[in-house]
Amino acid sequence: MMKDAWSRIMALIERDLRRFRRSPTLMVVSMVFPLIQLVVLGYAFGGKIKNLNLGVVDQDYREPAVRLKGMLNAVAANARTFKPIPYYDQRRAMRDLRDGKIDGVVNIPPDFSRYVLSGADPRVGLIVDNTDQFSSSALTASLTELLQAYHAKRPPPRRSHVATLAVVEVYPYVPYIQFLLPGTIVLAIFVSCMIGGGIIYIDDKARGLHEGYLVTPLTKFDLIMGFNLAGAIKAILSGLVLVTIGSLIAGIPNPLAPLRLVRMLALVALTALALVSMMFLIMVRVSDPLVPRAIFGVLNTVLFFPSGAVYPINAFPAWMKIITVIDPFTYAVDGFKSLVLKNTGLAAISGDMFFLGIFTLLAMAAATRLFKRDL
Amino acid sequence: MAVSASLSFPRPDYAVEAEELTKVFGDFVAVDRLSFTVGHGEVFGLLGPNGAGKSTLIRMLTTLVPPTSGRGRIVGRDVVASAKEVRRSIGVIPQAMTSDLDLSAVENMSIFAKLYNIPRDRRRKIIARLLEAVDLAQWADKPVKMFSGGMRRRLEIARGLVNQPKVFFLDEPTTGLDPVSRVSVWEMLARLKKEADLTIIMTTHYMDEADKLCDRIAIVDHGKLVALDSPLKLKASVPGRNVIEVSFSKVPDGWTDVLESLPEVAEVRAEDNVFRIASHNGSRTTVALMDAARSVDVAIASLSVQSTTLDDVFVHYTGRQLRDALQAPSASESRFLMRRE
Ligand SMILES: Nc1ncnc2c1ncn2[C@@H]1O[C@H](COP(=O)(O)OP(=O)(O)OP(=O)(O)O)[C@@H](O)[C@H]1O
Numbered sequence: 195m196m197k198d199a200w201s202r203i204m205a206l207i208e209r210d211l212r213r214f215r216r217s218p219t220l221m222v223v224s225m226v227f228p229l230i231q232l233v234v235l236g237y238a239f240g241g242k243i244k245n246l247n248l249g250v251v252d253q254d255y256r257e258p259a260v261r262l263k264g265m266l267n268a269v270a271a272n273a274r275t276f277k278p279i280p281y282y283d284q285r286r287a288m289r290d291l292r293d294g295k296i297d298g299v300v301n302i303p304p305d306f307s308r309y310v311l312s313g314a315d316p317r318v319g320l321i322v323d324n325t326d327q328f329s330s331s332a333l334t335a336s337l338t339e340l341l342q343a344y345h346a347k348r349p350p351p352r353r354s355h356v357a358t359l360a361v362v363e364v365y366p367y368v369p370y371i372q373f374l375l376p377g378t379i380v381l382a383i384f385v386s387c388m389i390g391g392g393i394i395y396i397d398d399k400a401r402g403l404h405e406g407y408l409v410t411p412l413t414k415f416d417l418i419m420g421f422n423l424a425g426a427i428k429a430i431l432s433g434l435v436l437v438t439i440g441s442l443i444a445g446i447p448n449p450l451a452p453l454r455l456v457r458m459l460a461l462v463a464l465t466a467l468a469l470v471s472m473m474f475l476i477m478v479r480v481s482d483p484l485v486p487r488a489i490f491g492v493l494n495t496v497l498f499f500p501s502g503a504v505y506p507i508n509a510f511p512a513w514m515k516i517i518t519v520i521d522p523f524t525y526a527v528d529g530f531k532s533l534v535l536k537n538t539g540l541a542a543i544s545g546d547m548f549f550l551g552i553f554t555l556l557a558m559a560a561a562t563r564l565f566k567r568d569l
Numbered sequence: 570m571a572v573s574a575s576l577s578f579p580r581p582d583y584a585v586e587a588e589e590l591t592k593v594f595g596d597f598v599a600v601d602r603l604s605f606t607v608g609h610g611e612v613f614g615l616l617g618p619n620g621a622g623k624s625t626l627i628r629m630l631t632t633l634v635p636p637t638s639g640r641g642r643i644v645g646r647d648v649v650a651s652a653k654e655v656r657r658s659i660g661v662i663p664q665a666m667t668s669d670l671d672l673s674a675v676e677n678m679s680i681f682a683k684l685y686n687i688p689r690d691r692r693r694k695i696i697a698r699l700l701e702a703v704d705l706a707q708w709a710d711k712p713v714k715m716f717s718g719g720m721r722r723r724l725e726i727a728r729g730l731v732n733q734p735k736v737f738f739l740d741e742p743t744t745g746l747d748p749v750s751r752v753s754v755w756e757m758l759a760r761l762k763k764e765a766d767l768t769i770i771m772t773t774h775y776m777d778e779a780d781k782l783c784d785r786i787a788i789v790d791h792g793k794l795v796a797l798d799s800p801l802k803l804k805a806s807v808p809g810r811n812v813i814e815v816s817f818s819k820v821p822d823g824w825t826d827v828l829e830s831l832p833e834v835a836e837v838r839a840e841d842n843v844f845r846i847a848s849h850n851g852s853r854t855t856v857a858l859m860d861a862a863r864s865v866d867v868a869i870a871s872l873s874v875q876s877t878t879l880d881d882v883f884v885h886y887t888g889r890q891l892r893d894a895l896q897a898p899s900a901s902e903s904r905f906l907m908r909r910e
């Protein structure tokens with residue numbers, strides 16, 4: 195009896211995989227789209243900000259001020275975070291800042307040198323265009339560093355009890371594109387589920403293909419198992435493609451080490467099952483082919499971004515953290531971060547795997563209740 | 570246990586029984602207390618205008634839609650209580666074409682055969698034999714998306730027979746096919762019926778098709794059974810044996826009354842300038858008609874005498890040929906746009 199059920203399920207899977215082989219366009223898209231996102235986002239956000247226009251208004255002109263301007267020019271020549279542009283009129287500089295011609299203004303006040311020479315704390319003003327947070331933070335950080343260096347060149351300070359922080363980095367430097375890779379793997383699995391379990395599934399239903407199946411002896415259990423396993427297999431395939439090609443693109447060390455691949459396969463499979471069952475639950479009562487297409491973008495945004503795939507979770511507001519907690523992406527991304535960036539074993543991510551397993555079971559149970567074996 | 574039960578199960582009197590079958594969608598009655606029986610080996614036709622409830626009736630009998638009330642039995646088994654057994658004993662060709670376009674003919678059939686757990690050797694033999702029967706053997710390994718509509722339909726017919734069903738349901742098997750493909754589907758069905766002891770229930774909008782293939786025809790309108798008999802008897806049941814279609818150079822006052830008073834006339838219907846006269850004897854009425862026209866100096870513009878066709882039967886029982894009324898879009902048309910379940 196069980197054997198009969200199993201061969202019926204296998205027939206459903208066989209059909210899906212044969213179709214996949216014949217017209218793989220949609221599924222190829224599900225792999226290419228995340229790869230493109232990886233490369234574009236990785237390079238768009240990963241790079242250092244350069245060549246900001248910094249207006250410099252010197253109202254002092256004496257030696258300490260000239261020395262400061264010399265250091266500004268040195269930064270401009272080396273790190274190239276900004277280009278200093280001299281202004282003689284502070285109001286003019288402010289107007290250009292407002293008009294967006296420059297990104298910030300450094301104001302060296304008339305009494306700057308007097309403060310420096312008398313050993314008091316001199317003040318330098320920085321006015322930034324804070325509509326662009328990334329640029330203004332880069333300017334602020336760069337100038338803060340520069341002023342620290344400037345002070346360091348002064349005679350040793352009388353106060354020497356300033357606390358300093360010694361930072362030890364546990365892992366080698368992680369470029370942003372590598373930080374993105376775990377999310378991209380999960381995204382590829384998701385897009386595959388979305389297409390296989392969402393769009394194609396509902397199209398088949400709408401075209402009446404399911405009507406053809408429902409008059410055969412397939413049981414409810416057979417149908418659910420067949421559809422979900424077939425979807426999971428396709429999602430695993432695209433996950434594995436991303437694991438290998440994505441790791442190569444992002445420059446992960448030893449991307450093809452066998453043990454590493456085995457661990458990845460385990461997590462890819464579990465993630466695929468969780469996302470397929472989630473998709474099945476969402477689509478179980480849908481019959482309008484527009485629905486999966488319409489919610490594609492929404493789901494992608496709601497699941498992908500709160501998961502910590504592109505920005506650390508700790509920065510999220512409380513309401514978003516609620517999504518984060520129930521979002522299977524979060525656990526999959528966390529697991530892949532551990533495997534990809536830290537090369538840990540599966541024991542380190544047992545919590546993530548446990549959540550994904552439970553999530554799969556709950557989603558399948560709910561979908562099974564809602565699934566109707568008639569029209 | 571299951572085997573001995575089915576062995577001791579006496580062959581029921583009917584292949585298909587519908588007892589007061591009813592389906593209500595919301596407050597719309599799609600099928601209204603339909604009752605009929607279909608004998609073993611019979612070809613039973615369902616006729617009716619769009620939205621009459623034919624597909625819904627078939628869906629209830631094929632376990633796809635649970636009836637709101639009433640009972641359906643296939644070879645003695647209840648379609649709700651014994652849905653599993655019923656599914657094993659029926660083949661169904663839904664109204665929409667449901668082959669997998671990316672797969673080949675053989676693959677399509679093979680996957681269905683596997684869904685019925687047919688062992689490999691038998692599977693191969695059955696598929697080869699059926700593809701031969703529907704004249705698709707030479708295209709067996711070609712993807713279905715290269716098939717014409719007629720070829721696809723024939724493949725679906727073969728697919729529906731893969732489990733060697735006792736009752737075969739076909740919902741508009743020839744809609745959308747060109748005349749040649751239609752005839753080839755008819756021939757196939759006629760052959761299959763002769764070879765296997767197959768009971769066929771089919772819906773159609775083509776009267777010639779029903780006339781040719783069906784042993785009995787049920788005419789359904791608004792979910793109700795309005796007529797049920799053999800094509801011959803149905804034709805005999807409408808007024809007149811012949812229909813005279815005639816138009817005149819001019820129509821004098823009270824002309825319809827004159828026509829009705831002609832010998833053997835059963836009924837006169839006027840549409841614009843064209844009169845349709847049902848007559849028990851076409852030639853007698855025609856001769857009298859020409860005399861009557863000449864006597865009042867009316868010229869006959871056109872005239873034709875036909876035997877009653879099923880079209881006349883259909884129009885007689887359902888009122889008119891086209892039914893344009895606003896209603897929920899029918900499941901078949903709207904399937905790809907929207908369907909709430
Ligand atoms: N799932 C459904 N929900 C609501 N109404 C439905 C549903 N399925 C069918 N109907 C309605 O029931 C009526 C009968 O539909 P059905 O498809 O049985 O007609 P039909 O006789 O097969 O018509 P056609 O010749 O166009 O195929 C139609 O008015 C249709 O809108």
Ligand SMILES: [Mg+2]
Pocket residue numbers: 623624625664740901
């Ligand atoms: Mg129909």
